[in-house]
Amino acid sequence: MSPHRGSLRRALLALVMALLGLGLAGPGQADLSTEPIPLPTPVDVGTWPEVRVLVHRGRSPVTVRSVEEMSVEQAGQEPRRLREILLPPEAARPDGEEVASWVLRSPAPLELQGRAYRGLLEVRLERGDLQVVNRVGLEDYLRGVVPRELLSSQIEAVKAQAVLARTYVLAHLKETTDLWDVRDDVSHQVYGGVTAEHPVSDQAVRETAGLVLTWEGRLASRVVFHSTCGGSTEGNENVFGTPPVPYLRPVPCLDQAGQPACAASSYATWTVEAPAQELGQEVGRMLGKPPLAIRALEIRQTSSSGRVTRLALLLEGEEELELQGDDLRRILRLRDSSGQVRNLPSTRFQVEPDCGDGRIRLRGSGWGHGVGMCQWGAIGLAREGWLFEEILDRYYPGTQVLGIAQAWPGAPP
Numbered sequence: 190m191s192p193h194r195g196s197l198r199r200a201l202l203a204l205v206m207a208l209l210g211l212g213l214a215g216p217g218q219a220d221l222s223t224e225p226i227p228l229p230t231p232v233d234v235g236t237w238p239e240v241r242v243l244v245h246r247g248r249s250p251v252t253v254r255s256v257e258e259m260s261v262e263q264a265g266q267e268p269r270r271l272r273e274i275l276l277p278p279e280a281a282r283p284d285g286e287e288v289a290s291w292v293l294r295s296p297a298p299l300e301l302q303g304r305a306y307r308g309l310l311e312v313r314l315e316r317g318d319l320q321v322v323n324r325v326g327l328e329d330y331l332r333g334v335v336p337r338e339l340l341s342s343q344i345e346a347v348k349a350q351a352v353l354a355r356t357y358v359l360a361h362l363k364e365t366t367d368l369w370d371v372r373d374d375v376s377h378q379v380y381g382g383v384t385a386e387h388p389v390s391d392q393a394v395r396e397t398a399g400l401v402l403t404w405e406g407r408l409a410s411r412v413v414f415h416s417t418c419g420g421s422t423e424g425n426e427n428v429f430g431t432p433p434v435p436y437l438r439p440v441p442c443l444d445q446a447g448q449p450a451c452a453a454s455s456y457a458t459w460t461v462e463a464p465a466q467e468l469g470q471e472v473g474r475m476l477g478k479p480p481l482a483i484r485a486l487e488i489r490q491t492s493s494s495g496r497v498t499r500l501a502l503l504l505e506g507e508e509e510l511e512l513q514g515d516d517l518r519r520i521l522r523l524r525d526s527s528g529q530v531r532n533l534p535s536t537r538f539q540v541e542p543d544c545g546d547g548r549i550r551l552r553g554s555g556w557g558h559g560v561g562m563c564q565w566g567a568i569g570l571a572r573e574g575w576l577f578e579e580i581l582d583r584y585y586p587g588t589q590v591l592g593i594a595q596a597w598p599g600a601p602p
């Protein structure tokens with residue numbers, strides 16, 4: 190039986206139960222199949238395609254080292270062989286108009302600012318702006334990404350993350366006229382090169398080599414994920430305000446006992462609070478306005494997954510300010526249990542009734558935007574025996590795991 194017939198069977202079961210008014214007493218239970226599921230075979234893609242990662246940008250010179258002799262190539266010059274180089278060299282320091290570039294290769298990893306990289310480094314100087322790009326094969330790139338995104342002894346959860354990371358970066362490859370495809374930080378995927386590699390994530394990358402997540406036979410280019418959903422994920426439109434993506438639908442994240450599969454996360458539940466006056470100052474600061482005189486918070490709308498989608502800040506006088514979607518996480522800042530002022534962990538919360546002490550208190554669950562795979566939920570499901578493909582099918586309903594060449598227009602014939 191294919192996993193997708195399995196998910197159809199689960200969907201039908203859920204529908205029948207809903208029609209009978211039974212609800213899903215334990216949706217995790219319905220998902221735990223003991224039937225063997227055929228998995229796609231990992232695909233050997235070698236180092237293709239290449240990913241170009243911006244690993245440094247600044248105005249100061251940088252030193253690159255390698256334990257083996259590296260070759261340093263510069264246009265119009267004989268390649269040099271050495272173990273350490275400062276770039277740009279004194280002679281090429283910016284005079285305002287200078288453009289220069291160097292390509293560094295070595296049989297051993299190249300070290301830059303305490304991190305080591307596979308592949309090669311391309312260093313480009315343009316009017317004093319220095320950019321270092323690591324050009325590395327896709328699978329080697331993933332070895333430096335997956336452990337920074339999710340590392341767990343539950344290998345199936347790590348494999349699910351590897352498939353997502355591969356899918357994500359393929360969807361973000363740019364034209365060859367651009368110097369780089371992705372940054373190495375949270376604005377794309379956190380990448381630590383060889384320094385970040387770990388045997389568990391290496392195994393996850395290897396065992397899913399060349400596999401990507403697809404929707405209707407094409408790359409599922411909108412894959413997003415988050416740390417902890419608190420029991421149900423969220424539709425993208427309720428968070429990002431973008432048109433609904435068919436595979437970014439709210440789904441339950443529950444274990445066999447019907448409890449949140451992400452309950453092991455330290456953000457499974459949380460409480461934050463602050464004096465109303467302090468919250469007013471923080472909100473004013475985030476909006477670039479004077480402090481707001483907040484009286485109370487009033488939830489105006491909640492999504493089907495229990496996330497606040499519209500919240501009113503009731504102000505002194507009759508004024509109010511309404512916040513929507515992910516703006517709530519960006520703008521509301523309160524104190525956590527350690528007393529630190531921080532952004533709201535998630536929008537899955539309730540406002541505590543006014544305790545008359547001038548403080549505003551929220552009780553909630555989850556960490557992150559709630560869309561796509563719940564990483565702690567994936568770990569919880571893997572612990573119950575779910576395979577990576579089943580985990581991805583749960584969090585991205587209707588998708589399919591396929592070999593890269595079947596799903597990506599950039600694949601060579």
Ligand SMILES: [Zn+2]
Nearest residue numbers: 442451563566
């Ligand atoms: Zn979850």
